[in-house]
Amino acid sequence: MAQRGAHPAAVALGAAAAGVAVWSTLIERRLFTVRRHTLPVLPEGAAPLRVLQLSDLHLAPWQANKIDWVRSLAELRPDLVVLTGDLMGHLQARHALLHALRPLLEQSPTVFVHGSNDYYGPKFKNPVKYLLEPSRLSTRTPDIDNAALTAGLESLGAISLNNTATRLELRGTSVELLGLNDPHIRYDDADAMRAARAILDGATPGLRLGVVHAPYQEPLGALLSEGSDVILAGHTHGGQVRVPGVGALTSNCDLPTVQARGLSVWYDAHRSAFLNVSAGLGNSIYAPVRFACRPEASLLTLEPPR
Secondary structure (H helix, E strand, O other): OOOOOOHHHHHHHHHHHHHHHHHHHHHHHHOOOEEEEEEEEEOOOOOOOOEEEEOOOOOOOOOHHHOOOOOOHHHOOEEEEEEEOOEOOOOOHHHHHHHHHHHHHOOOOEOOOOOOOHOOOOOOOHHHHHOOOOOOOOOOOOOOOHHHHHHHHHOOOEEOOOOEEEEEOOEEEEEEEEEEEOHHHOOHHHHHHHHHHHHOOOOOOOOEEEOOOOHHHHHHHHHHHOOEEEEOOOOOOOHHHEEEEOOOOOOOOOOOHHHHOOOEEEOOOOOOOEEEEEOOOOOOOOOOOOOOOOOOOEEEEEEEOO
């Protein structure tokens, strides 16, 4: 009796699965892009401000394409660069990271907050557990030299916003910047941020910008209560694997998955702010995959209402 061949549907399904695997592991995660938004948040008559947000590089020393692409972003000539954490993706990545960021940081005012991967090197994680609950780390011993990373960024002119506040004058607009260290590992301290803000010049700024790595609801509320007009965050990787027509399956925090990537609004009974969650530029070296979620930088043009 002749043996029957494989069912055509099974063959098609296998081919589709193989295609998705190749696309998500070898192609899409290297298709870096700039996501652009315009926000009407500046006072009437103010000059527009271009804010470049970089997040979740998860940089490893051998990622030459990513390093070159980040260096090329200096051509955008932003008025402000905001680094929203998880820059490190390998224990030995610091020098490569500073090389990648140098053209931007030496050219434009820059602020930064840390993410958990700026304290802890990457390790393998159960992907099922990742989907079920946030993988919050608070008991591991940090194995990345965070002090050296901070000093390296500051040597290039960047300003730490970890649990603190500062002011910058950008194209004639006074910008108050409020920052929190990473809530994902419970390093955030809203009281310290408020105390730092209290000693700033009392003049009303033209813009308040809140910065945090992981967009958990409590720290978003703290930044909102301090009057932030715009909040920038990362951490979610946009879900990293998105289902067409459905979106992100997880935000890896308590942020609703519908807000896991891009521009939305965060609000309470009294205030509201634009929230931009960057899908970031990288992934863990132990999870080299992106699907329907290209790696990105965010370029936000802030301008007066029209």
